[in-house]
Structure formats: C-alpha cells, structure tokens
Amino acid sequence: MxxxxxxxxxxxxxxxxxxxxxxxxxxxxxxxxxxxxxxxxxxxxxxxxxxxxxxxxxxxxxxxxxxxxxxxxxxxxxxxxxxxxxxxxxxxxxxxxxxxxxxxxxxxxxxxxxxxxxxxxxxxxxxxxxxxxxxxxxxxxxxxxxxxxxxxxxxxxxxxxxxxxxxxxxxxxxxxxxxxxxxxxxxxxxxxxxxxxxxxxxxxxxxxxxxxxxxxxxxxxxxxxxxxxxxxxxxxxxxxxxxxxxxxxxxxxxxxxxxxxxxxxxxxxxxxxxxxxxxxxxxxxxxxxxxxxxxxxxxxxxxxxxxxxxxxxxxxxxxxxxxxxxxxxxxxxxxxxxxxxxxxxTEGRGDVKRSREELVFHFPHYQGDAPHSAIFLGDLKLLHFYEDNRDELYDLSKDIGERDDLAGQRPAETKKLRERLDKYLAQVDAQFPTLNPNFDPNQPVEPKKRGGKNKPGKPATK
Known part of the structure; x- marks a missing residue:
C-alpha cells in the first residue's frame, strides 16, 4: 500500500x-x-x-x-x-x-x-x-x-x-x-x-x-x-x-x-x-x-x-x-x-470542511473519569457515560466551564446528538468497554483522580 x-x-x-x-x-x-x-x-x-x-x-x-x-x-x-x-x-x-x-x-x-x-x-x-x-x-x-x-x-x-x-x-x-x-x-x-x-x-x-x-x-x-x-x-x-x-x-x-x-x-x-x-x-x-x-x-x-x-x-x-x-x-x-x-x-472567519460536520472524542477507559465519549455540533457538546448510559449536554457558547447540564431541559437535542454519536462510532468501528462479569460492587477500587467530576462550582463525587 x-x-x-x-x-x-x-x-x-x-x-x-x-x-x-x-x-x-x-x-x-x-x-x-x-x-x-x-x-x-x-x-x-x-x-x-x-x-x-x-x-x-x-x-x-x-x-x-x-x-x-x-x-x-x-x-x-x-x-x-x-x-x-x-x-x-x-x-x-x-x-x-x-x-x-x-x-x-x-x-x-x-x-x-x-x-x-x-x-x-x-x-x-x-x-x-x-x-x-x-x-x-x-x-x-x-x-x-x-x-x-x-x-x-x-x-x-x-x-x-x-x-x-x-x-x-x-x-x-x-x-x-x-x-x-x-x-x-x-x-x-x-x-x-x-x-x-x-x-x-x-x-x-x-x-x-x-x-x-x-x-x-x-x-x-x-x-x-x-x-x-x-x-x-x-x-x-x-x-x-x-x-x-x-x-x-x-x-x-x-x-x-x-x-x-x-x-x-x-x-x-x-x-x-x-x-x-x-x-x-x-x-x-x-x-x-x-x-x-x-x-x-x-x-x-x-x-x-x-x-x-x-x-x-x-x-x-x-x-x-x-x-x-x-x-x-x-x-x-x-x-x-x-x-x-x-x-x-480569512482572519479566522469560516468553517472547516471535514468528512463529517460533528467532532467526536472517544475515551472508553478509566482515567480522568469513567469511560465516556463527547460529540460537538455547533455550540452544543454532549457527553455520554458508559457505566450508567447517562448523557449530559452543554452549550459552550454560554458555559465553557461545563457547569450547567441541559440534558433534562433540552431532551430532543440530547437525543439527536446521542444518535449522531452512536452512528459515528459505529461507522469507524470504534471499540467500547464491556461488562466485567467479576465486578464486585462491595470491593472498593483504589480511588483515582476524577478530572471530569471535579467541575468548577460542583463538589467532587465518584
């Protein structure tokens, strides 16, 4: 090749x-x-x-x-x-x-x-x-x-x-x-x-x-x-x-x-x-x-x-x-x-012409947080978390610090972005985390720094 x-x-x-x-x-x-x-x-x-x-x-x-x-x-x-x-x-x-x-x-x-x-x-x-x-x-x-x-x-x-x-x-x-x-x-x-x-x-x-x-x-x-x-x-x-x-x-x-x-x-x-x-x-x-x-x-x-x-x-x-x-x-x-x-x-004006309009960042691992992915479309950014199948939505034009989760207020846009995220990951044959059959919820995992959860204005949580 x-x-x-x-x-x-x-x-x-x-x-x-x-x-x-x-x-x-x-x-x-x-x-x-x-x-x-x-x-x-x-x-x-x-x-x-x-x-x-x-x-x-x-x-x-x-x-x-x-x-x-x-x-x-x-x-x-x-x-x-x-x-x-x-x-x-x-x-x-x-x-x-x-x-x-x-x-x-x-x-x-x-x-x-x-x-x-x-x-x-x-x-x-x-x-x-x-x-x-x-x-x-x-x-x-x-x-x-x-x-x-x-x-x-x-x-x-x-x-x-x-x-x-x-x-x-x-x-x-x-x-x-x-x-x-x-x-x-x-x-x-x-x-x-x-x-x-x-x-x-x-x-x-x-x-x-x-x-x-x-x-x-x-x-x-x-x-x-x-x-x-x-x-x-x-x-x-x-x-x-x-x-x-x-x-x-x-x-x-x-x-x-x-x-x-x-x-x-x-x-x-x-x-x-x-x-x-x-x-x-x-x-x-x-x-x-x-x-x-x-x-x-x-x-x-x-x-x-x-x-x-x-x-x-x-x-x-x-x-x-x-x-x-x-x-x-x-x-x-x-x-x-x-x-x-x-x-x-053009002094910074215009758009970038890519094969897809959205931008996706995929991190199906534990490190800064539990496994998760993000998709950007315009000013909106959706994060999806794989442990609990949860979505969060942010408007970066007003909330660059990702403090105000809008998923509950804007369910249609959340659903649309989640579908686009899933479609992209399927098209590129992305890898995903799988269920751990030996997971014991009563067995404590060594605490890790959860960067995504230590958000400005919010208390740190697991």
Whole structure:
C-alpha cells in the first residue's frame, strides 16, 4: 500500500520549484493546559492564560500569528494524539484511545488498544517526503512501529518514549535545547539544498519537570514560595520550554526563512484549565482534557489575529498537504480532518470542511473519569457515560466551564446528538468497554483522580 501511494504521489504534476513551497515547523508540547502559557487563549477570558507562567517567546509567536481559542488535541492523552496527528484520523477510528495500561476492578472492562503504529499507515511524513520535502522528527515519538524513520522521516531521535526525557538535565533539561539545535541544523542543511522542509518537534516537556535548569527552578522557588513542588517545577520547565521555542524561532529568522515558514504550536492533551475556567483534565474529554494552546504563524497569516472556529489536531494533516500543493484527492483514504488553511487566509472567519460536520472524542477507559465519549455540533457538546448510559449536554457558547447540564431541559437535542454519536462510532468501528462479569460492587477500587467530576462550582463525587 505504501509503495502504491508513493508511486501515485510521484505522478503528481510539479508544483513550482521547491523554494516556492512553504517550510513547516510543527511544535507539540506534552501535558500542557489551555491556560498553561502566559499567552491568553481567549480574548475575553482572563483565566485563559496562566498566572504563574512566563513564556515570552510564545507571547511573541502569538502576536505574530493567529490564536485558535477553540483548538483541540485529538485525545486527552498523549499516544492517541500522536498517532492521530501522524495519520489524520481520529483515535476512535485508529483503535488507539489510551496511553496508560488499563485499570482493573471496575464495572466495565476497558477495550484493548493497538500499541504500535501499523506499517501500512500512511503518515504525514510519508506524504510530504514523497512530495519533495525534507522531513525530520525530533523528540518524543511514543507510537512504536520502529520509529519515525520507518514512517516517512529522513531524520529523527529514534523510537523514543517518555523515558527519553529523564536522562537530560541542566544545562539541557529534557533535551529541549538539544532538540532546538538539531532542528536548526536540519533547517540550515535543507535551505542550502534548496529543499522545503517539514520538522516536527515533539517536546518531552512538560514531563520530568524536576529536570528544569537549576537557575529557572531557583527563580520559581522564590516567586512561588509556599506552593507545592509540582507547581513550582511545572512553571520552571514551562519557561525552559519557551526558551527552546525561542531558539527555534531565532534560527528561522537567522536563516532568512521567516516569510516562507509556517510555525504551529499546540499541546498533545490538556492538563486542566484552572477551577474557574475549564472542567476536567488529562484522561477525560471535558474541556480541560482536550482544549489546548493552538497558535499558527506564517505566510498570509494576519498578526495578532484570532479564530474561534473549532479546530482539532488531525486537521493539520490536510492543512500541511494543502500548503505543500498536494491535491485533496491524492490524500490517503480515511482522513477525517479538514484543512484550516482558509481560516488563516480569512482572519479566522469560516468553517472547516471535514468528512463529517460533528467532532467526536472517544475515551472508553478509566482515567480522568469513567469511560465516556463527547460529540460537538455547533455550540452544543454532549457527553455520554458508559457505566450508567447517562448523557449530559452543554452549550459552550454560554458555559465553557461545563457547569450547567441541559440534558433534562433540552431532551430532543440530547437525543439527536446521542444518535449522531452512536452512528459515528459505529461507522469507524470504534471499540467500547464491556461488562466485567467479576465486578464486585462491595470491593472498593483504589480511588483515582476524577478530572471530569471535579467541575468548577460542583463538589467532587465518584
């Protein structure tokens, strides 16, 4: 399949000279909340930026580009997001919806996931390389399959996972600065070869936050005296990450590539949104688990602009292809995303044309909550919980914090969305949890953090 697809791409007509096609630098942070920067992610919500973080380089990137206030990771945990970004498909369709091992002893048994990207999947690296791009992936891969160089990338750090972060400490915390240097060198080589490039920088941060540079840690120990250690180290590694982002942006400038290079920054999943803003966190498809920082700078993007259209990480696959001049009909089958290129040209106005109008996030596991899924249609969001077959409905235009469940007040809309959710999951052959025949309700399960239930304004419940 891969050979056949590559042959088809080679038969495409030449689209100008290589230098006329834009370069693409895609930066993916790890476990970073929507308000985990000193950059506001919504123009009217003060809580959409963090009060302890200092990210001046990302502030600069935001001022130079477009911020997406409703940008979503494909999943609320890392590996499903990463394979989704590589393939342009949803985690539900890919049968990879969780990263951590399954929890046991619950009412439901979690479905089994694939644990390695299949050899026959066509990645964005495959497509862009066959279209003439130099391709590189640095940092956390975490989806197996032999690593990036088996899946369309010329250069990489190998088949890495979370463990890669822990070996790097001051003066190169979690390899932030090493990754930035390798990216700069790759840009330089590609530019001299007059070849457009695609680089994905999958930062290991915010993992191993205690590995932050000592000077940065000392700064936040003074500023956040009395705070818990995790909050201090997270603030420190966030600033170190921002410094690495700054090094990449500086390299683009020094090589004279700013006007021909798109830079995209987003997180692989949410990490909560503060008790006053977003509900939930990692491992749940409440807003705090999937809404993430999402910033784009590049040719034709109006500086300091905003887009409030809902976009999702797997929209980037067809977007990158459009920038590279690859016709939509030449994309691999099964792509679920739609290009956001038109939004960038129209100052954020318009819609994304996907194969389906709705957006679905499927998490049939225990982690941030009991197994559940969510569907978005317009401003409405429905969450369905599999343990008790319960639905909740929210109007995000008025209730971004998901405090006011409207399911009882709007039963017709709740029913309609539930039917669309069920139809989508059936069409992509999604996996579901099953009843646990050995479940003992009298046997206590070790308490887990229930991100979705610790909602602003509501008491935490099991």
């Amino acid at each position: 891969r050979v056949l697809f590559a042959t088809c791409l080679l038969l495409l007509p030449t689209i100008g000279v290589a230098a006329e096609r834009p370069n693409i630098v895609f930066m993916l942070s790890d476990d970073q909340a929507w308000n985990g920067l000193s950059v506001a992610m919504h123009p009217q919500l003060a809580g959409s930026k963090g009060d302890i973080f200092h990210t001046p380089n990302l502030e600069k990137l935001a001022v130079q580009g477009m911020r997406f206030s409703a940008g979503y990771a494909p999943a609320s945990v890392c590996s499903p997001t990463r394979i989704s970004l590589m393939t342009g498909k949803s985690p539900a369709a890919l049968h990879w919806t969780k990263a951590a091992p399954p929890e046991t002893g619950h009412k439901l048994i979690e479905p089994r996931n694939i644990r390695s990207i299949p050899a026959n999947e066509t990645t964005i690296g495959d497509v862009l390389r066959q279209a003439g791009y130099a391709t590189a992936h640095y940092g956390k891969w975490h989806i197996g399959g032999g690593g990036p160089e088996q899946h369309g990338f010329d250069k990489s750090d190998g088949d890495t996972g979370n463990e890669n972060a822990y070996q790097f400490k001051d003066p190169n915390p979690v390899d932030i600065f090493g990754m930035a240097d390798r990216a700069a060198a790759f840009m330089d080589r590609s530019s001299k070869a007059k070849k457009p490039f695609f680089i994905q920088l999958s930062w290991n941060a915010l993992h191993a936050s205690e590995n932050a540079n000592q000077a940065t840690l000392a700064k936040y120990e003074r500023q956040l005296k009395g705070e818990n250690r995790k909050r201090i180290t997270t603030a420190a590694i966030t600033e170190d990450l921002d410094t690495g982002v700054g090094r990449v942006l500086e390299a683009i400038d020094q090589l004279g590539l700013t006007e021909t290079t798109y830079v995209i920054y987003m997180a692989d999943n949410g990490a909560g949104g503060g008790k006053k803003v977003l509900a939930g966190g990692k491992g749940g498809v409440w807003e705090g688990g999937i809404r993430v920082p999402f910033i784009v700078r590049g040719p034709g993007v109006k500086p300091n602009s905003w887009c409030h259209t809902r976009v999702v990480g797997y929209d980037l696959f067809p977007t990158f292809c459009e920038w590279a001049g690859i016709a939509p009909g030449k994309l691999p089958k099964g792509i679920e995303g739609g290009s956001i290129a038109s939004l960038l040209k």
